[in-house]
Amino acid sequence: MMENLLKNSIKTLIPYTPKEITNVIRLDANENNYGSRLLNQKLTKALMEVNINQYPDTDCTQLRGMLAKGLMVSEEELLIGCGSDQLIVMLLNAFIDKGDKIVTSSPTFSMYKISNQIAGGETIEVPLSQDFEFDYYAFIKAIKKENPKLVFITNPNNPTGGVIPREQIIKIIEHSNAIVVVDEAYHEFYKESVMDLTSYYPNLVVLRTLSKAYGLAGARIGYSVASKELTGLIKRVKPPYNVSSLDQAAARVCLDNKPLFDGIIEEIILQRERLTKELSKLEAVKVYKSFGNFLLVRYGKATELYNYLLEKGIVIRYFGGGGALENCLRISIGTAEENTILLGVLGDYFGIENKGASLKQAVNCVI
Ligand SMILES: Cc1ncc(COP(=O)(O)O)c(C=O)c1O
Numbered sequence: 001m002m003e004n005l006l007k008n009s010i011k012t013l014i015p016y017t018p019k020e021i022t023n024v025i026r027l028d029a030n031e032n033n034y035g036s037r038l039l040n041q042k043l044t045k046a047l048m049e050v051n052i053n054q055y056p057d058t059d060c061t062q063l064r065g066m067l068a069k070g071l072m073v074s075e076e077e078l079l080i081g082c083g084s085d086q087l088i089v090m091l092l093n094a095f096i097d098k099g100d101k102i103v104t105s106s107p108t109f110s111m112y113k114i115s116n117q118i119a120g121g122e123t124i125e126v127p128l129s130q131d132f133e134f135d136y137y138a139f140i141k142a143i144k145k146e147n148p149k150l151v152f153i154t155n156p157n158n159p160t161g162g163v164i165p166r167e168q169i170i171k172i173i174e175h176s177n178a179i180v181v182v183d184e185a186y187h188e189f190y191k192e193s194v195m196d197l198t199s200y201y202p203n204l205v206v207l208r209t210l211s212k213a214y215g216l217a218g219a220r221i222g223y224s225v226a227s228k229e230l231t232g233l234i235k236r237v238k239p240p241y242n243v244s245s246l247d248q249a250a251a252r253v254c255l256d257n258k259p260l261f262d263g264i265i266e267e268i269i270l271q272r273e274r275l276t277k278e279l280s281k282l283e284a285v286k287v288y289k290s291f292g293n294f295l296l297v298r299y300g301k302a303t304e305l306y307n308y309l310l311e312k313g314i315v316i317r318y319f320g321g322g323g324a325l326e327n328c329l330r331i332s333i334g335t336a337e338e339n340t341i342l343l344g345v346l347g348d349y350f351g352i353e354n355k356g357a358s359l360k361q362a363v364n365c366v367i
Pocket residue numbers: 029030082083084085086109154157158183185208209210211217220221222
C-alpha cells in the first residue's frame with residue numbers, strides 16, 4: 001500500500017545491501033585488514049577529548065587543513081563527506097534533475113548508478129572491453145552523443161582493478177561540457193593521479209577516501225578536490241554536520257600517523273603481486289591485472305568456489321550470474337597471514353598440496 005507512495009525512480013531500485021558476516025576472514029569489501037587497530041590507543045585518547053554533547057565542526061576545519069597541507073591544495077578546494085559515497089550523492093544532488101544523464105563505464109562501482117537512480121537521473125553505461133579494458137573511443141562517443149551533466153571515471157576501477165591512462169582522462173575532460181568526476185578511491189595502491197589537473201580544469205573533481213588505504217572504513221571519511229568554483233557549487237547541497245566529531249577525530253589520528261600507513265600500503269601492494277603470481281599458476285582461473293587492493297578473477301565454477309571458501313571461513317565478493325561479471329569473484333588483499341590461509345584453502349580446493357605451508361614460510365620474511 002505505502003509502496004505506491006514511493007518515488008517512481010525508487011520502485012525499481014535494487015538497493016546496495018552489504019553482507020553482514022562475522023568471525024571469518026573478510027576479503028569482500030576492499031577494506032584494509034591491517035586496519036587501524038594499530039592506532040587503537042591513540043584513537044581512544046583522541047575520542048575521549050571529543051565533546052560529544054556538541055555538534056561537530058560542520059566544515060571539518062582541522063581535518064580539511066591537514067588534508068589540504070598534505071595534498072598541497074587550498075582548503076577552499078576541499079570538501080569532506082561521510083565517506084566518498086556521500087560526495088557522489090552530493091554531486092548528483094547538485095547537478096542532476098529528473099531525466100539528466102550521467103555517463104560511466106560498466107562494470108564499475110555500483111553506487112554511481114544507484115544514487116543517480118534515486119536522484120531521478122539516467123545512467124549511460126559504456127561497456128569495458130571483454131578483457132575489462134577501458135574503451136576510450138566508445139566513451140568519448142557516448143559523451144558526445146548523450147551530452148551528460150556528470151561523467152564518472154573510476155581509476156583504478158572497482159571491481160576490475162584496471163586503470164585509464166592520464167592522457168585519455170585529459171581528453172575526456174577536454175571533450176565534454178560535463179563535470180568530470182575521477183574517483184581515486186584506490187589511488188594509493190596505484191600512485192598515479194590527476195589531482196594536479198584540478199587547478200587547470202575547473203570542471204574536474206577528484207574523489208578520495210580514507211576507507212581503503214587508511215583503514216578507516218568504519219569512520220566514513222571521503223573527500224573531494226576541485227576548483228574553488230566547483231567546490232562552492234557542490235557545497236550548496238552539503239548537509240550540515242555531515243561528518244561526526246568522532247569520525248573527524250579518528251581521521252586526524254589516522255593522518256597524523258601517515259608513515260605507518262605508507263608501510264602498510266607497500267605491504268598490501270606486495271601481497272597483491274604475490275596473490276596475482278600464485279593465482280595465475282591456476283590454469284582454470286583467469287586473473288585480471290589489478291592496481292587496487294583487490295583482484296578480480298574469473299573461474300568457471302565461481303559459485304562453487306565462493307561457497308567452498310565461505311565454508312572455510314573466508315568471504316570474498318561474488319557478483320552473481322549473468323552479465324559481464326559472470327563467474328567473476330573479487331578478492332580483497334588481506335594481511336600476509338590471511339593470504340597464506342587463502343592460498344592454502346585454494347590449494348586444497350584445486351588439489352595442490354602443501355601450497356599453504358610453503359607460502360607461510362615465505363610470508364614470515366615479508367612481514
Ligand atoms: C570506487 C569506489 N568509490 C567510492 C567508494 C566508497 O568509499 P567510501 O567508504 O569513502 O564511501 C568505494 C567503496 O568501495 C569504491 O570502490
